[in-house]
Amino acid sequence: MKEQVKSFVKQFPFLLKTARNFRDGNLFKKSLTKSVKGKKNVLKVHDSARLINCKIDVIGDSNLITIEEGSRLNNVLIFVRGHKNQIIISEEVKFNRAGELWIEDENCELRIGKNSTFEDTHIAVTETNSKVTIGVDCMFANNIDVRTGDSHSIIDAHSNTRINHAKNVTIADHVWVGAHASILKGSSLASNSIVATRSVVTKSFDEEGVLVAGIPAKVIKHNITWDRERIH
Numbered sequence: 001m002k003e004q005v006k007s008f009v010k011q012f013p014f015l016l017k018t019a020r021n022f023r024d025g026n027l028f029k030k031s032l033t034k035s036v037k038g039k040k041n042v043l044k045v046h047d048s049a050r051l052i053n054c055k056i057d058v059i060g061d062s063n064l065i066t067i068e069e070g071s072r073l074n075n076v077l078i079f080v081r082g083h084k085n086q087i088i089i090s091e092e093v094k095f096n097r098a099g100e101l102w103i104e105d106e107n108c109e110l111r112i113g114k115n116s117t118f119e120d121t122h123i124a125v126t127e128t129n130s131k132v133t134i135g136v137d138c139m140f141a142n143n144i145d146v147r148t149g150d151s152h153s154i155i156d157a158h159s160n161t162r163i164n165h166a167k168n169v170t171i172a173d174h175v176w177v178g179a180h181a182s183i184l185k186g187s188s189l190a191s192n193s194i195v196a197t198r199s200v201v202t203k204s205f206d207e208e209g210v211l212v213a214g215i216p217a218k219v220i221k222h223n224i225t226w227d228r229e230r231i232h
Contacts, residue, residue, distance in 0.1 A: 032056065038063070038083075046071070054078070060085070068114075074098065082106045085125075090114040090136075095121070097142065102126070104151075113138065113173065120144070126151050127166030135173035135191070139228065145182045146171075172208075176226050192225040 032051040036043065038061040045051065046069045054073050056065065058080040065078060068091045075098035078087060085108045087101055094117040101110060105128040113136035120142040125132050130148035149166030156163050167186035171177075175189050178197035183189075188204040189212075195201060196213030205212055211221035 041065075049073075051076070064088075068093075072096075076101065079103070082108065082128075085109070086111075088112065090116075094118065099123070105130075108148075109133075116140070118144075119179075121146065124148065124151070130166040130168055130185075132169045132171075134171045135175065137174045138171060139176045141177060141179035141181075141197075143180045144177055147183075148185050150185070174225070194224065194226055196220075 032054050034043070034056045036056065036058045038059060040062045041058055041060070042064045043056065044066045046067060048069050049067045049071045051073045052075070054076045056078045060080060060083045062084045063080050065087045067073070067089045070092040071089055071094070073095045076095045077100045079100065080103045082103065082105045084106050085103045087103065088111045090112055091114045093112050093114070096117065097120045099118055099120060100122045102122065102124040103110060104126045107129045108125040109131035110123060110125050111131070112134045115136060116134055116138040118140040121140045121144040123132055124147040126147060126149040132146055132148060146169055148169055150164050153162045154164040155161065169183055169185065170188040171183070172189060172191040174191050175193050177183065177195045178199070180198045181195045181201070183195070183201045186203065187201045188206070189195065189201065190206055190208040192209040193205065194211045195217065196211060199213050199217040200215045201212065202216040205219065207219070207222070209222065209224050210219045211224055212218060213220050
């Protein structure tokens with residue numbers, strides 16, 4: 001009988017969303033506030049996604065924000081200033097405590113893979129044509145900063161030219177990022193890796209299954225993987 005009820009509810013996304021909100025105690029909480037200014041902006045939120053105390057603040061044209069099936073966002077700010085930017089949040093992504101997804105300029109992209117989870121993470125894509133890509137089944141702890149740029153200019157005093165342009169950040173599948181870590185422009189992490197607490201990642205790590213730690217981060221252990229469960 002229980003399985004029949006589940007099967008019935010899944011046929012109607014509104015019922016599924018209501019059931020989940022009731023289970024989590026969120027049924028009567030304010031879900032989402034939107035301020036969208038500009039032309040041809042598209043917001044696609046699946047009926048089964050749950051947004052609790054979230055805000056979407058967009059100024060610009062032709063921006064796309066997609067939140068796919070089963071995702072749950074708590075206390076998340078989505079902030080966009082510019083044109084032709086994309087934020088893609090895949091199926092079953094969870095922001096459990098809070099988060100900020102911040103995009104500035106044009107043709108920027110933030111893509112989060114299926115089943116990835118976050119406690120409290122700030123992700124900033126802050127310069128034209130830059131992107132942050134996060135893979136499938138990643139796990140982010142609290143007070144984590146991920147950014148493609150510095151948001152302000154550093155100028156070479158002799159040539160009077162800017163020297164700190166943005167660079168992409170790529171995080172592959174099944175990566176665990178510890179609390180208070182920073183992942184900065186030009187960084188990449190291969191699958192099954194771990195970033196230790198309070199580390200600062202400043203370069204690419206192409207080897208899979210490594211533990212990186214320190215400021216700046218370096219490999220301190222090879223041939224590892226990890227699991228969400230505490231295995232005894």
